[in-house]
Amino acid sequence: MLHLFKKVYVATDDYIDVALDRVVISKEHGHDLLESLKASQPGTLIAYGLEVKNLIGSKNLPFTDTVDMFDKLGDHSDTIGKRVIIYCDQEAFMKIMALWFKMVFKKTNKAAAIDLLESMVFKHKLFGQGRFTSNNGNTDTNKDLDIKGFGKIFEGAHKPTAARRKKFLDENKASLSLEYLLATYLANGKAKKELKTVLRILLKKDLEKYLFELKEIFLVHILTKRFMDTLGLDKTYDFTNYDEIQKDKSEFPTLFFDKNIWNHIGMSSASSGKNINFDAITQKHIKSFAKFTKLSGTCWNEEGVYEFIKSDVSKLHFIECITGSEMTDKQLDMIIETEATYEHAAGSFFSIDLETVNHYFVQALLDGNKEFREQYAVM
Numbered sequence: 001m002l003h004l005f006k007k008v009y010v011a012t013d014d015y016i017d018v019a020l021d022r023v024v025i026s027k028e029h030g031h032d033l034l035e036s037l038k039a040s041q042p043g044t045l046i047a048y049g050l051e052v053k054n055l056i057g058s059k060n061l062p063f064t065d066t067v068d069m070f071d072k073l074g075d076h077s078d079t080i081g082k083r084v085i086i087y088c089d090q091e092a093f094m095k096i097m098a099l100w101f102k103m104v105f106k107k108t109n110k111a112a113a114i115d116l117l118e119s120m121v122f123k124h125k126l127f128g129q130g131r132f133t134s135n136n137g138n139t140d141t142n143k144d145l146d147i148k149g150f151g152k153i154f155e156g157a158h159k160p161t162a163a164r165r166k167k168f169l170d171e172n173k174a175s176l177s178l179e180y181l182l183a184t185y186l187a188n189g190k191a192k193k194e195l196k197t198v199l200r201i202l203l204k205k206d207l208e209k210y211l212f213e214l215k216e217i218f219l220v221h222i223l224t225k226r227f228m229d230t231l232g233l234d235k236t237y238d239f240t241n242y243d244e245i246q247k248d249k250s251e252f253p254t255l256f257f258d259k260n261i262w263n264h265i266g267m268s269s270a271s272s273g274k275n276i277n278f279d280a281i282t283q284k285h286i287k288s289f290a291k292f293t294k295l296s297g298t299c300w301n302e303e304g305v306y307e308f309i310k311s312d313v314s315k316l317h318f319i320e321c322i323t324g325s326e327m328t329d330k331q332l333d334m335i336i337e338t339e340a341t342y343e344h345a346a347g348s349f350f351s352i353d354l355e356t357v358n359h360y361f362v363q364a365l366l367d368g369n370k371e372f373r374e375q376y377a378v379m
Contacts, residue, residue, distance in 0.1 A: 002354035007077040008173040015086045022085045024048045027094035052095045066099045067164050094150045098157035112375040117359045179361045185374035196327040202349040203322050209270035217296050218256045227299045255288045261377045279323050286316050340366040
């Protein structure tokens with residue numbers, strides 16, 4: 001599943017989720033549903049066809065052209081507030097991606113487009129394919145996507161007029177994938193506002209994951225005496241009184257049970273700031289998180305990855321970048337410069353846990369020169 005913009009994605013037809021609103025372009029699956037099935041399926045089949053040409057190209061088809069298709073699917077995702085998926089067989093997948101690249105990039109070429117799609121497919125194969133197939137009951141997780149003919153398809157793909165392309169980007173630039181905005185900013189300094197907006201969302205999700213990992217260490221090891229003895233608790237806890245730790249007024253119980261910070265007393269999956277109130281985190285809290293990180297790293301060598309020994313800037317420094325009204329230019333550049341050193345084991349805005357981000361592409365952009373970045377700039 002590859003992210004395009006807003007909540008619009010492209011996926012192969014090997015695992016179609018009928019719970020999602022979707023377009024299906026496939027010689028095998030591009031058919032209408034029986035009326036008896038439509039009522040029982042939660043997702044809506046927006047459009048379908050055996051080939052791309054059956055859906056795009058005239059007023060008599062669901063979409064008059066490429067821009068019309070992406071406009072309508074973007075509007076649909078806004079209306080329902082959920083994902084919209086374009087399911088494709090291999091040929092349709094290459095054609096949709098070629099049309100998307102021709103529309104979104106200012107001056108990319110065949111070689112650059114091939115390199116990008118190959119990285120997207122490779123990333124999906126290693127980090128996404130098994131997740132999606134298992135979620136849909138499909139156990140065939142080893143089927144590779146063949147994109148050998150993409151170069152020729154890309155060359156023949158229609159590019160929208162400059163006016164229509166500009167209108168689409170003006171309306172949707174802020175909802176493009178991080179990589180396109182990063183490429184543009186690094187190439188020419190444009191798309192700065194939009195990049196800040198997307199970065200805040202991704203950083204919140206990554207920081208939630210990080211802080212919940214620290215909280216998990218604390219909660220799991222309430223009865224681990226050699227660790228708890230280093231935390232300066234009000235008293236010692238054992239199997240008869242461990243639940244009383246919620247009332248402990250010392251530094252770390254107070255931190256990890258603070259209702260102003262955490263929306264749940266226990267653990268929760270990382271969101272984009274819904275489970276942690278970052279605006280309530282003070283410098284005192286940040287120092288406590290840093291102290292706890294060091295103590296856990298001392299107790300267990302495997303937790304030392306959280307200590308950021310090699311970097312002067314830890315993920316905790318990024319908290320101030322996602323609070324307040326707006327990220328500053330200085331903060332934006334600090335984040336990019338810090339992440340470009342790769343001193344953090346997992347990138348804060350290109351972690352493999354961030355499903356919509358191609359971390360291979362991000363790393364190439366961070367390491368690349370101006371000419372490389374310009375190939376993927378949107379403006």
